Amino acid sequence: MEMTLTFPDEIAQQIQKLSNPSEFVTQVVKEALNKQVLQPKNPPLDSKSSNKWTRIAQRITNDPIHLAGYSKQLKKDMKEFRDNF
8 A cells, every 4th residue: 555644854764765765665654653552651650550530531531522622511510629729
């Protein structure tokens, strides 16, 4: 399969100077994908970080679409946090 990628000029120029740019890019992408697969998507929570705010932040990070309709609850949670701080 052929794919067109866009790089900043300075990186594209360096890649073009290589003896086999296609093989280089293929190897770099393979390594990056393997590294990404090996990293856990959601690291386990330790007891210190298992609070409500950490869970909310992780949920926002993992599923930003989930915020739709959440603004009222988020405002309520922020007020509760301020009141209990």
